[in-house]
């Protein structure tokens with residue numbers, strides 16, 4: 610089986626990324642391509658794809674401050690970012706169970722560490738809360754999220770550098 614490659618996401622990846630988002634998430638969470646493109650533009654150093662022949666997975670993340678951005682709408686750069694906001698991560702159904710999501714997450718985490726961020730946040734929808742807890746996130750209680758997120762919770766991970774040596778050893782960016 611070909612090796613899984615993790616590399617920086619490019620604008621040319623967006624059509625395949627959007628197609629995978631449509632496979633991986635319910636319709637309420639399919640986003641307009643301009644909303645995805647703005648996240649790649651704002652977080653170009655924090656967005657990655659996994660490839661194995663074709664697109665196997667993706668992650669969008671970007672520097673941010675304050676409440677999570679409204680879903681489905683384009684974002685603008687944040688002047689004084691406080692944390693890295695992980696917007697979305699998905700792995701193709703045929704590539705699951707081989708740590709693709711962990712490697713995509715570690716790529717974001719490594720870049721967050723390199724840029725001096727100690728905190729990551731995300732919004733967990735559906736049953737994803739358990740998955741994110743496995744990657745060190747805790748629910749932030751009593752947070753009111755924008756209605757565009759539906760039934761969801763804000764999650765946060767501090768001390769993102771805690772496993773820095775393990776992340777560095779796994780060399781998530783093999784490009």
Ligand SMILES: CC(C)(COP(=O)(O)OP(=O)(O)OC[C@H]1O[C@@H](n2cnc3c(N)ncnc32)[C@H](O)[C@@H]1OP(=O)(O)O)[C@@H](O)C(=O)NCCC(=O)NCCS
Nearest residue numbers: 633697698699700705706707708709710711737739740743
């Ligand atoms: C959730 C998802 C990204 C996992 O991808 P994956 O590549 O199969 O995950 P990995 O093989 O890297 O597993 C990483 C860890 O997460 C765990 N895990 C995987 N899917 C899980 C789930 N749905 N719930 C809880 N834990 C899960 C694995 O057991 C593994 O734990 P371990 O390292 O302790 O053994 C994938 O199932 C997916 O794309 N789902 C649809 C989109 C989605 O829900 N995205 C996340 C929220 S935005």
